[in-house]
Amino acid sequence: MREHFPDESVDLVYLDPPFKPNEQYNVLFRDRGAEGASTPSAAQVRAFEDTWQWGTAARVAFNDVKENAPSGVRRTVEALHTILGFSNMFAYLAMMAPRLVELRRVMKTTASIYLHCDPAASHYLKLLMDAIFDPGNFRNEIIWRRTGAHATPRRFETIHDVILFYTKSDEHYFAPTKRAYTRTHVKSRYVETSDGKWQFNTGGNILSGPGVTEGESGAPWRGFNPTAKGRHWAIPGYLAEQMPDGFRSLGVLDRLDALLEAGLIEIKPDAEWPHPVKYLNAEDGILPADIWAYQPGTEGVLHETTVGIDNDVRWLGPKGAERLGYPTQKPEGLLDRIILASSRDGDIVLDPFCGCGTTIASAERLERYWLGIDITYDAIPIIRDRLALTGLQDRIDYEVWGSPETAQDAAKLASEDPYQFQWWAVRRLDGKEIERKKGADRGVDGRITLIGDVEGRFPEAIVSVKAGRTGPAHVRELAGTMQAQKVEIGVLVVLNPPTKAMREAADAEGGYPGVGAEWCPRIQILTAADIISGAGVKAPLAVSVSKKSRARGR
Numbered sequence: 001m002r003e004h005f006p007d008e009s010v011d012l013v014y015l016d017p018p019f020k021p022n023e024q025y026n027v028l029f030r031d032r033g034a035e036g037a038s039t040p041s042a043a044q045v046r047a048f049e050d051t052w053q054w055g056t057a058a059r060v061a062f063n064d065v066k067e068n069a070p071s072g073v074r075r076t077v078e079a080l081h082t083i084l085g086f087s088n089m090f091a092y093l094a095m096m097a098p099r100l101v102e103l104r105r106v107m108k109t110t111a112s113i114y115l116h117c118d119p120a121a122s123h124y125l126k127l128l129m130d131a132i133f134d135p136g137n138f139r140n141e142i143i144w145r146r147t148g149a150h151a152t153p154r155r156f157e158t159i160h161d162v163i164l165f166y167t168k169s170d171e172h173y174f175a176p177t178k179r180a181y182t183r184t185h186v187k188s189r190y191v192e193t194s195d196g197k198w199q200f201n202t203g204g205n206i207l208s209g210p211g212v213t214e215g216e217s218g219a220p221w222r223g224f225n226p227t228a229k230g231r232h233w234a235i236p237g238y239l240a241e242q243m244p245d246g247f248r249s250l251g252v253l254d255r256l257d258a259l260l261e262a263g264l265i266e267i268k269p270d271a272e273w274p275h276p277v278k279y280l281n282a283e284d285g286i287l288p289a290d291i292w293a294y295q296p297g298t299e300g301v302l303h304e305t306t307v308g309i310d311n312d313v314r315w316l317g318p319k320g321a322e323r324l325g326y327p328t329q330k331p332e333g334l335l336d337r338i339i340l341a342s343s344r345d346g347d348i349v350l351d352p353f354c355g356c357g358t359t360i361a362s363a364e365r366l367e368r369y370w371l372g373i374d375i376t377y378d379a380i381p382i383i384r385d386r387l388a389l390t391g392l393q394d395r396i397d398y399e400v401w402g403s404p405e406t407a408q409d410a411a412k413l414a415s416e417d418p419y420q421f422q423w424w425a426v427r428r429l430d431g432k433e434i435e436r437k438k439g440a441d442r443g444v445d446g447r448i449t450l451i452g453d454v455e456g457r458f459p460e461a462i463v464s465v466k467a468g469r470t471g472p473a474h475v476r477e478l479a480g481t482m483q484a485q486k487v488e489i490g491v492l493v494v495l496n497p498p499t500k501a502m503r504e505a506a507d508a509e510g511g512y513p514g515v516g517a518e519w520c521p522r523i524q525i526l527t528a529a530d531i532i533s534g535a536g537v538k539a540p541l542a543v544s545v546s547k548k549s550r551a552r553g554r
Helices: 042-051 056-068 071-084 088-106 119-133 183-189 252-261 332-342 358-365 379-388 407-416 418-428 472-485 500-507 528-532 547-553
Strands: 010-015 030-032 038-040 107-117 138-145 160-167 190-192 198-200 208-210 231-233 348-351 369-372 446-449 460-465 489-494 511-513 519-521 523-527
Touching: 010 088, 010 332, 056 071, 056 088, 071 088, 071 119, 088 107, 088 119, 107 119, 107 138, 107 332, 119 138, 119 160, 183 190, 231 252, 332 358, 348 358, 358 369, 358 379, 379 418, 407 418, 407 528, 418 446, 418 460, 418 528, 460 472, 472 489, 472 500, 472 523, 489 528, 500 523, 523 528
Parallel strands: 010 107, 010 348, 348 369, 460 489, 489 523
Antiparallel strands: 030 038, 107 160, 138 160, 190 198, 208 231, 446 460, 511 519
């Protein structure tokens, strides 16, 4: 943000920073194993583990607060340190503090921020938010039901998240979408007319306000005297909005006459008070409160709809249509409610922990501009794919910062963060990164399922990424791993062009004569420049390799 984001440039911020409660990684990405088991993504675990425990990254963040944060923020963080010591919780808060300070800087005066957090950390984060945004700009602590019921021994099950809603000033934009009335409410306040409309039926004193006034607002009209009731005439806005230009410039009694003539006030015989004529419209309803909780079993309770209460912010089920396979993924309906309430068409929405891109997808669909930041390269191809599925491809125009676009970019990434270079290479080859292990894997960084059929199954390639100096020994090491794991293709990704000795070592491993395809090398060496230019892994379209031919190939 310090490099790319100018002051007061963003209209709305939503963030859902990863948290690690009870030593369980709450990561955004998970990989599917051979049996469908879900395991934490190696990329995100490594990227976030420094923020979950006290160490160098947390210490750097703490020092940044002490050197750069406003004095009130600095004192708050130091007080939290006094309470928590060098604990994992304090490491998390030390990481969050400078980021929240930067978020306030880039927010416009009219902007809002929604911080989505775990109940285990929300009270500490609220102290930080108060210090950064001022307690007077706190708007809501929203409770969102994130799951169905579970059975947890020795305590009540936690089924909610907390969303802290703050603004930068009192000038913030806020226009939440109304929710449907219940059918019980409509039947108690409205009567259905012969033409199928619902007419408001409890006028009461709705055309007046409490207190006696002088002048026309306290004068009798059509035999009704508001002063006698201790009230004065007060015309509701929804009536005035239905009248032509010039209505508001009329005197109070003339406005009442105009409304009566327009059929928006009715006087029933022997009525104690005139009644406004109001029909239930599609946009009528109640404003959301600070508990956003889908209620199973309430389908049919709401007026003229079959969906349940708060169905728009319903949590994602295991087989939900939006589900991308990430355990902390949030539903787009949740982001829709936030974006519609606190931004206008064309506003800029920022998610600094954008993960699998829920905020971006929602903002794009609702015609907002958007900015997303994530610490791992994993997020980029996932969000690219997600945007491609929105059906709005023709109007999507966006840039990616930080992803290598030249060989020099790749070299810079490799020198600054070899693991990010590794994950970038694997993902660009349409593979899945795996956690580096000692022993049998011998430096395998990723796996790719290829197109074709080998002895009744899809062939697989293993990927080894080297960010430093390379030689023929790395080729031979990969060949040995391929033999041990019985895979058909090995890919060695390097920064610089391979030496003659490396090419000869790869050629010595032979290849497959694909049916209807060119000869396919068993070991393929790709440089970062090759990947950037669009080169991929050569795969056999359909082959059947006997043990003898496999031995000859070796």
